[in-house]
Amino acid sequence: MLLSLPNELLQIIALEADERSRKRLRRTCKILSDLCTPPVFRSVKMYISWDGRWTPLALLFLTALSSGLELARHIKHLSGFLSESKELNDAASSSISDARTRKREEDVKLFNRLFVDAILLMMSLQLLSLERLEDDGRWNG
Structure with missing residues (x-):
């Protein structure tokens, strides 16, 4: 469900999430890993x-x-x-x-x-x- 959102919204989520959440999101799949890696x-x-x-x-x-x-x-x-x-x-x-x-x-x-x-x-x-x-x-x- 989360991955059905446009990439722009996923980027905002990655940037607004706290550090711990970003690290967890990064481990879930390739798309979220790519989005969360720069801020982490x-x-x-x-x-x-x-x-x-x-x-x-x-x-x-x-x-x-x-x-x-x-x-x-x-x-x-x-x-x-x-x-x-x-x-x-x-x-x-x-x-x-x-x-x-x-x-x-x-x-x-x-x-x-x-x-x-x-x-x-x-x-x-x-x-x-x-x-x-x-x-x-x-x-x-």
Whole structure:
């Protein structure tokens, strides 16, 4: 029934719906996915932490974007929230911390490469912001 409406009305519905509804509509069918994708990916927030709490999702997302996924062209605002574990910064001498440090360095290099590749595909990008979070996840305002 919804798909029997003209595309102009479907576009208005997609634009007026809240974020959660858009994401749900996007998963229902190809027509609604095509209509809801631009507003869903207009503003993207990434949470990056080198202690492994958030980074895997951010790396997956950047890998998908940098591989040429069409979603990158819809991103107008990209916000990155960076957090680094105090535990990783304080520990410096044990072999465990050496392994963690090497893993973190590899993650940072991979993230940087994917981030630059993805940014190049974001043709609509108008605003890029990066903020540091405190260890407890609060903004460092």
